[in-house]
Amino acid sequence: MTSRFLASILVATLGLSLSACGKKPETSNGELVIKIGSVSPLTGPQSHLGKDNENGARLAVDELNAKGVMIGGKKARIELLSEDDAADPKTATIVAQRLIDEKVAGVIGHLNSGTSIPASKLYSDAGIAQISPSATAVKYTAQGFKTAFRVMTNDAQQGRVVGTYAAKLGKKIAIIDDRSAYGQGLADEVEKAAKAAGAEIVAREYTSDKATDFTAILTAIKGKDADVIFFGGMDPQAAPMVQQMKRLGITAQFLGGDGAQTAEFLHLAGADGEGVIASNPGLPLASMPGGQAFEQKFTAKYGKIQNYSPYAYDAVMVMVGAIQRANSLDPKLSLAELEKTDYSGVTGKIRFDPKGDLAGGNVTLYQVKNGQWVPLETVKSDGQ
Amino acid sequence: MDIFLQQLINGLVLGSVYALVALGYTMVYGILELINFAHGEVTMIGAMVALSVIGALVGHVALPGVVIVAMGVLVAVPVCMLLGFTIERVAYRPLRHAPRLAPLITAIGVSILLQNLAMIIWGREYVKFPPILSSATHQVAGATISDLQIFILVLSLLIMAGLVALVQKTKLGRAMRATAQAPQVAALMGVNVNSVISLTFIIGSAIAAIAGVMVAAYYGLAHYYMGFMLGLKAFTAAVLGGIGNLAGAMLGGLLLGVIESLGAGYIGDITGGFMGSNYQDVFAFFVLILVLVLRPSGLLGEQVGERA
Amino acid sequence: MLLGVLLAALPFLVDAGLGRTWVRILDFTLLYMMLALGLNIVVGYAGLLDLGYIAFYAVGAYLYALLASPQFGLHLPFWLLLPLGALVAGLFGMLLGAPTLRLRGDYLAIVTLGFGEIVRIFMNNLNAPVNITNGPQGISLIDPISIAGVSLGQTHTFAGIEFSSAHSYYYLFLALTLLVMFVSMRLQDSRIGRAWAAIREDETAAEAMGINTRNVKLLAFAMGASFGGVSGGLFAGFQGFISPESFNLLESIMILCMIVLGGMGNIAGVLLGAFLLTVLPEALRSIGDFQRWYFNRIIVDPADLRMLLFGLALVLMMLFRPQGMIPSAQRRREFKHDDAPQEPAPLYDQQK
The missing domain is CATH 3.40.50.2300 (Response regulator)
Incomplete structure (x- = not known):
């Protein structure tokens, strides 16, 4: 049984190989x-x-x-x-x-x-x-x-800019990430930079990249009186999170990374997205x-x-x-x-730079104003 | 204290969402002793269908938001009823005599099938629930609760009460109970077992549709993947309360919601930062395993041998 | 004999005909064959539906990655890590098995699913306060497997023939797959195998016949898990990078699909299922290419189609050919139920 089956695989593979040989394009007219x-x-x-x-x-x-x-x-x-x-x-x-x-x-x-x-x-x-x-x-x-x-x-370069910016917005910062490689990587760097800039991390909370209910972690953050909430994650989480913040009466500034700085976020969050700040690497397209x-x-x-x-x-x-x-x-x-x-x-x-990272890249911060992302400022991340 | 109260409210609302879905699970299980894995997916389909209707109406007809949502529900409910009926007829009924593994595997298959069908129909993007319902909030002792939250809580209680009345007081209910206890005997007594089972699926799916719309309205969006985790949590809730028991499903749902909320809210403080809200999803599974090991019949379930 | 030559020559034939990529796909196929054989012990032999099987693969992979990478600066040798992976994964199997022994089929399915998710969530979060797994970032620069000082991560020339890394891994994986196959076959016909079949058919009766159902079930979990652990370790060394996203529920379901499709309890069937489902995505890829070429856009995403077909296959197989494509003799008998009039209908068989 086994041998017959393996033999048939082999025949199939050989068949495939032959057909594959025929279609290799070799275009060399000098x-x-x-x-x-x-x-x-x-x-x-x-x-x-x-x-x-x-x-x-x-x-x-x-x-x-x-x-x-x-x-x-x-x-x-x-x-x-x-x-x-x-x-x-x-x-x-x-x-x-x-x-x-x-x-x-x-x-x-x-x-x-x-x-x-x-x-x-x-x-x-x-x-x-x-x-x-x-x-x-x-x-x-x-x-x-x-x-x-x-x-x-990279995340460290962007996180450094965002974390420093967060510390300018307020001294008590809460950080949430979605436990994805992207969200966690960025959030960790933001945390480091915000601390270095003299801010206090009052809460570090987590969610998942499939979650829709954030009331428990937001309420916990409310209890810590945060001025700024940074979220490392994507727009489908950022939008309901902003809405739930409103409903819970949380007035802290919401800050996101490039996963939130999207048209989809504006669409999903609607009026509740107003005032949200988010970063994106590079310059605004217009500049x-x-x-x-x-x-x-x-x-x-x-x-x-x-x-x-x-x-x-x-x-x-x-x-x-x-x-x-x-x-x-x-x-x-x-x-x-x-x-x-x-x-x-x-x-x-x-x-x-010697590692292969972009040397001296830019990070731009945007804010939602009248339902549009408006560039606030572009910061040079002295890449190392 | 107001933070604690707020977490409690968060938990109760989350829990009533679980409870709504758990009711459907428990009904089917009570009669067939089959975990209808696809139940969460029926919830999702309900939300998606309703959202398609709502999306088509919003901005085109000058009706109050509540009416538009109600129209969405009115379309979603029969669609899900038909879906529930079809699932039972096509995927489960032919396997009634097969070994236990077989219907379980089909159930998983149906679940995957529905999820991916929904993804092809409605796309991978999150579908937005238009902000047409009241978002007014009330202050209760320093905590906030919104109209919609109150509505969901009350609605789940009403549906549960309705179902209990149906099962205890009506002829259909009696037939259901008879089928659950001894199908052969019930059949001999003139109960059309097949129709009873079909009806159970239809009723369960109707509730799932309503639950789906409520979830979408509450969180402001729907997604093809939303049914899976919801179904899993709801199942846990049903087991926690005692599977097959309607009041148990309600209690289990509320309890699970509160456990998750308080857990995510306080675990960081309790463990001194060693564990945080990143373990939120672990709680549900942990509770599930604990209940199954320590009290397989659940909180309100009667002690039945071989049940679990 | 002929078969042996064919198997030995396979990577070279494939390499010549289809390119090195397909040798790599062949490697992954062998890995999945090992996984499917492992799950087959739990589901096919003992009849315990396990939806969290990927957790053991994850345990094996992480064990290898943690002990043979710059993560802790440890670089233990392969010959030590392989049995260690089997052992630790086996222990995890018992850990899962112990509290769930009393649970009947469908409860077991849910609990194992939960267990799989718990393991993944822990892998994803054990980067703070003490960094163990690197969290969602995963572990990179894992040492390639090296046997007797020969690293399989490099190309070697032996007797004038060039063995690329993909080729070397093929032979290692082939040898281990054959071993796992052999163990599976021997187990099936052993006392334990018969005990598994007995509890699968009727647990109460099995117990009455003097079978220690607890130990026998635990053994099934442990054996299945240890196969998963071994393939996990191989995966980590082969790929050089692992992260929690590779060990999600879909993978568990995919492995289940393999054995259901091929034929639960039958080794040839399981191997066929694993082969088909590993090659299928590659085949479906061409559907995407075709659409792009013909319609200049993707109408039905092959990735969507893949899962849709899996779901459909599970349902259809159970309805029309529950014994799988290549059924085991025993299963064939078991699944043969006459479609006699269903009224009055006894519901789902209470015994199984």
């Missing part, structure tokens, strides 16, 4: 092909963000191809290989392996920290450069891999150096910008820039060039 991988969740709850990243990367690739890229005196065409990691760590390693098999020159991705980290090991072993447009966990670049880069401020031009080009082609597509766009530009400077498809040479990047992109100036 033209070099630079393969760039793009990984983000294209299915699952975050597929809208994933598609946005892919589109940002594709826009950059199309522009570069239209302009023409020369490597070593030969005309080169950039090919974007888009992969879906479904925001799942295990799938992330599988698609990372697939890109390595395809011998890509570099990878733009992944979208999440939870997928970027396990994949970074494979890219590092293969010596392939990886630029994440949106992973913010400190750990991603702290593993000592020379191949891991990112073009967005990005090439922001308006990018927005026009992007919306003409793909519709509304979701969130991180400008970063994916810049990441491709930085990656291809390094390959062009190296003037070779050898990942080792382009990696060395990548470290020396000094590029003015639509999201601002991109330089990397």
